[in-house]
Amino acid sequence: SRSVLVPSDLSSGINAEYGECASVLQVHNQDVKKVLWHPTEPTLLSASYDDTIRVYKEYGDDWECTDTLTGHSSSVWSRAFNKSGDKFVTCSDDRTLRVWCKDEGRYTCKSSICGFHPRTIYDVSWGSRYVATAGGDNAIRLFEAHGTSLLLSHTQHNAHQGDVNCVSWKGSLLASAGDDETVRIWSLDKSADPS
Secondary structure, eight states, X not given: OOOOOOEEETTTEEOTTTOOOOXXXXXXXXXXXXXXXXXXXXXXXXXXXXXXXXXXXXXXTEEEEEEEEOOOSSOEXXXXXXXXXXXXXXXXXXXXXXXXXXXXXXXXXXXXXXXXXXXXXXXXXXXXXXXXXXXXXXXXXXXXXETTEEEEXXXXXXXXXXXEEEEXXXXXXXXXXXXXXXXXEEEOOTTSOOO
């Protein structure tokens, strides 16, 4: 049998048979757009219209916001960890990517990449070789990660007939979704240079 979260009724929350709300974290002052678990640690990140990324950790029976990361000048739409979890990248309405690394127990911005996206960057996905971005200019961009730098490798113009809303890696396959009501799956030929 499948386990699914099923509300028993709207006033009492989640059906106790399947679980209950463990914590409500209300630290942003505008809409929260995305949440993401660290790949190996009990750490959660959230991205918001308030231009910040919040870091949460579990303490005892509750969760607490342990850090507020600033640097973007507009809404933070998304974030993605690399496989090992020692770095993550954020994207924003300010048309920048930021690479964050843990430094003495705290995340700090190590680089800001700008000038490649003429419109909002809605999503980012960190694959084994490339960081992919989804843009409001109908394009997908691939960046190679070198330390804390991201170097543009390829731009797929007109990837969708409208904004590209999200991207997601699975091995050498990249899925994208857009305002054109389509999901597209892109195959990266490992033997070919994508530029």
